[in-house]
Amino acid sequence: MAVGEVLQQLRAEYGCDLAALVGVDGLLIEAATAEGLDAESVAANAVSGLLMMEALGRELQETAARQALIEFADHVVLVAPLGGDVALVLVASGESNLGRLRLAVRRIRPRLEAEVAAL
Known part of the structure; x- marks a missing residue:
């Protein structure tokens, strides 16, 4: 499964407004x-x-x-380093x-880390 499909799956199954892979450079x-x-701005x-x-x-x-988990009144933001910046x-x-x-992050992490390593 390609990275985009994995992110779409996260969005669909867990009701996320955004599922993104971002370099540590932003x-x-x-x-x-x-x-x-x-x-782009949120990520x-x-x-x-x-x-x-x-x-x-x-x-x-x-x-x-x-x-890291950050809670706001109307949103929750979860940031998880995957290695490889x-x-x-x-x-x-x-x-x-x-x-x-x-x-969800714990379950999907190995698949995303493998995809990131292949980038």
């Missing part, structure tokens, strides 16, 4: 997005939080973070089941 690699959402801003995650991990003497960014409604989103 450049959008691939996205499945709802109409009216600026995937670039979401991935900028990876620098903070890395700094906090170093301070705590931890390994790389597995994911690429991250998965999911944006869902604020009423989404957070455990279900985290489980």
